[in-house]
Amino acid sequence: MDLLSGKNILVTGVLTDASIAFHIARIAQEEGANVLLSSYGRVLSLTTRIAGRLPNPAPVIELDVTNQGDLDSLQNRVLEHVPHLDGVVHSIGFAPEGALGGNFLNTTWEDVATAMHVSAYSLKSLSMACVPLFKDSASVVGLDFDATVAWPKYDWMGVAKAALESTSRYLARDLGPKNIRVNLIAAGPIRTMAAKSIPGFDEFEKVWNERAPLQWDVTDAVPAAKGAVALLSDWFPKTTGEIIHVDGGVHAMGA
Template identity: 65%
Template sequence: MGLLDGKKILVTGVLTQGSIAFHVARLAQEEGAQVVLTSFGRQYRLTEVIARRLPVEPPIVQLDVTSSDDLAALAERVGEHTDHLDGVVHSIGFAPQAVLGDKFLTAQWADVATALQVSAYSLQALAVASLPLMGAGGSIVGLTFDASFAWPVYDWMGVAKAAFESTSRYLARDLGPKGIRCNLVSAGPVKTTAATSIPGFETIEGGWDNRAPLGWDVSDAVPTARAVTALLSDWFPATTGEIVHVDGGVHAMGA
């Protein structure tokens, strides 16, 4: 029996074979889960192509987390492929270039608002949209990058991640009585599409391997994906509002 045997999992953010979300979907299938993916717009075709590289090609449903129509229709669209969900993976993040790369003091509200909506508020929006299909024992897992620090060039995305982490705690509070958990995995720098779109990303990843007691490979998304898969399982039945660090141990070290 696999860790997720018989479970139904919704995974967002599968765009490339190197993405964390791709490896979460792969591991979930290998551990016995039925997976449904989401995508939208020009990314939809990319998701279709990458989905064929999974052990079992999963269905894909339309979801733009900034679209109230898509959010309202999510349960119905997913319901065409499964009658319930046991887990939801939030792997969504975006910030305009105008709020990244040493532009903290010059960023305008319209661009900041976009970063906050897509990268933080979307966790609540996705959770609420998924609720009609989720019951007791359900698990929501999101991906963050440690918001305890002011990182170089991360700027307003760092602020969005702080809001994201707080959102997870409030979801844990409000969904706990329904038996639904909400946790995050804080990953070290991984060369995903989102990460490499940040100007100067190398200033964040540089030296991470040397500072990590366990070492760190920026090209390997699997350790993070394994943590997400574990949190989706029944092995953490009393854990919610938590942030699990998968960063080689850097978060625990001094400067």
């Protein structure tokens, strides 16, 4: 079954083969898509190396979503490889150390601003940079972590995720007339490079082990990746502004 046959998909945030983004890229290729990756700076070589582990070689485009010059030149860089885009995956998030780990009341605005810019505003920046590349319709899919409650040690990253969720809804409203869908996958905790930077990540694992009605495996990024690929496909033609939970059902359970 080729869910993405002939589609051109840009996937951001591939750093290791354990990441959700990597498995999105892999499954998208297996479902017939032409996949491009993006990376920047010190991790560009890492992404390029990991791209070699995909079923098919994937070009890596340099893109720092906080750099307006990179955003302005994205169209030309993409057009070097494909004639247009049908979808983009936003798998980008970062908060400085001072914004995590139980330091919520003492975090500086500078650290908060960085977390918000990279983790939330970038969804808008990336989407708008891709709009000229979208053809007749397109799907924007972002990766989320449930922001309806306060999580231990997650602090300003949790606030940034709440901003990401709100941003996705406003983008859905304003890009809908262009037939561009904007949705999020709220995944349960996965042991990725990003997770390792969160103090007390093991506390998340404990919550999911105790509360998930469907058994949850923190080493398995495939369920979340499959959800993202489904949203990139034509099987959700009238779904936008939505948050799809791929978390074993924890979001629906009480204490």
